[in-house]
Amino acid sequence: MKPLITALLCAVALGAHAQFNTMEPRAFSNAEGKTLTDRIVKYDSETETVTFEKNGKIPLDTFSEADRKYILHWAQVEGFRSSMRFKLEVDKSSWASMKHEQNVTPYYIDAVQIPGKRTPNHTIIELEDYEEYTAVYLEAEGFEIKIRNQNFFPIENITVESKIFYEQEQYILPDSLFLSSENEYTDSVVTNRFRFLSETIPIIIPREEVFLNSEAAIIVDQQVERSSLVSTSNNEDDSDDDSDDGTESVEGFGEWDDHGRRRKGRVLGVWFRVGIVGLDGEMVWRDIASPNSIMDKWESFETAGLPEPKETEADQPAQS
């Protein structure tokens, strides 16, 4: 027990020390050219004083212009990194939806381009003894990120990038009445998709909340049900020999009941990353995802959604 506790205490102590020791000491100079080499511990924007690890508190205006810029940049980066002082929250919401369902008379149209004409001519065969139920449900879902600056100073030039991940079933075969009985419309494939969005916020002032959104993921749920037979009358149809023959199965159409099909989709999640330019000129990013497991699927934000994810299992290669 004791060694464990000791190890724990040491880890805590090292961690606490490490937060002040991540950067090498830097040389700062004042207006008269005097220099000091130290690490910044804190910047107080109200009193405009800088606290150094060894030299203690020094007013900001004693430093050269370049150093003042550096100190303010340092404060922004530290303020940005802090999950307490620069808060990120993600919420999912349904933005709009559109639904259409209807029973219609199925039909077949052939279109022929007659030479010299602008528009094609049509031959239409309506299967008046039949009825099909068609439904389409379109939904736009997306995520909102709330960014709140609880620092006492503004954070500038923030980049917000997002990737929304979703999957959508697609049909391989077109929805033609004339497909043979070998094609039973069990042909939909799942396609993984993501949509990327990058936006920049020039400034977030203290206590300000900024709301940004991911791109919309459009989810399609489409259904065709051809089991509803209106009648099985044996009337002679004079339109063409390809139309219904008065029985449940139609020549060249396969089994009528087998024409039913459905394709669906769903939103998998979102990965937001928020960044500012760090002291070394490289971007400092903070990541947030919903659900969190999205971040485990890929090595990094850049590769997320691209082919060859870390866990290949049942995942299809994603579309860029």
Add this chain to the structure above:
Amino acid sequence: MEVQKKKKRIANSSAAILSIAAHVILFLIAGGVVALKYYQKEGAGFQVETQKPKLERRKLQMPVKAQPFMEQMSKPKSRSTSRITANAPQLVNIPEQGEYVKMAPMPTFKGGYTNFVQMDRTLEFNSKYRDVSFGVSSVNFFGTRGKAEKVVVIVDASKSMLYDDRGGVDSYLKVQQDLKDVIGNMRSATLFNVVLFDDDEVALFNPHMVPATPTAKTNVLDWVSSINTNLDYVGLPEGYANYTPKRAYEIPMANNDITGWLKGFQAAIEQKPEIVFLLTSEWGNVTSMNYGISYFLKQDKFKEYQKKRIDFFLQDEDFKEEWDGYLAEYDELRTVAIKMLELENQARYAAEMQPKVVRDWDEILYDNKIELPDAPLAGDQESVGMMPVETRYTFDEVLQSFFVIVMDNYRQLGFPSLNFVLLQGSGSSSTSAETAAMMTSDAKFKNLNNMVGGRFRYLKGEAKINNLLDQTIEDVIDAIQMASGEEL
């Protein structure tokens, strides 16, 4: 004894854990003293900050009592006329920038958020400082009504508005008059734009919405009134088309297949108006003259299919001769039709009428009860190697494209208010078998309208214009021969 021992041990270890925990906490406090002090100070500072007059002033600048207009827009629309025309300022605009940044004092934003349209921002920004209902105009466009601060009217400028059975040029003049009234009645602070479309060409009055000032009103009316008034030159005049899409959409439809009202609508939606009025005459870029069916054609697939179809028939040696006969007949009828149209228009000019606008050259043949021979149908469609259904977009595919175009632009803001007006020939009926099968323009527009909770009206065109001449093939062939004899 053993029990007591155990108890003792438990007591000892608890004390040790408590002690360790206390030390850990103390150590953390000591280690992070600077950060903790920082937060404590800030916490206190927060209380003070909320009282700062700077933030209070911000409240005054925003019409906070008004609901954001986009929230209004995404709600299901009332179809009750009385509610729509109510005087209460329901569709009040809190500009998008206010939605976007909820706590910011406005003047600090000098940079550009990337999701703002640069020119719009100034207008949105200025709108914060004006009276809440100042820019809200009531619009009544052929019976579709709404109140909004940002209005786009989309008008079909194609020749399909000018067919004889739709009343010809008089129907279009009615459209122009209504458009004049709508724009004329707008308040000067209302932002508006007019979009004209003709097949794959789209013309915007202005690249962005503009305030409905007297100058802008005069300019837009001049701009519109020169179109389709002289039927010798129908459709959008050359040089009018000025629209290119702002972004690429991931949609089932190919870019070059988005034409007609859908392209005009795309141009309008990219300006993010609160309310859209659309006047058109047809759904798709292909409308059958005989059946009234209308759909969007997959142009590339259609070319491929036509080639495969002919190849399939030409596999049969005997068919080649038959096909040559078809071609010769089409050619002859085409010559006849062109002459018929020429004679009809000569008669119309003589009667001081506008010329006849036709869907295709064979229309005048049907007018004179002459039919083109039907092209042969494939007995076994699968042998052709392609299904005709692959050459056109399904209703669902168009719906999906429509939905994506709107949501890619509006995202969390939801749907704008949409209004559809369909020009209909005075004698046409909407109860055909094709309507039951959802093939016609009106069936499709009605369904779309129901889905988006919009308002739908028919614009009944003026009375059908009848041909002045009854012509037969023989008469026309004689006329052609006479003309060629004169030339010789």
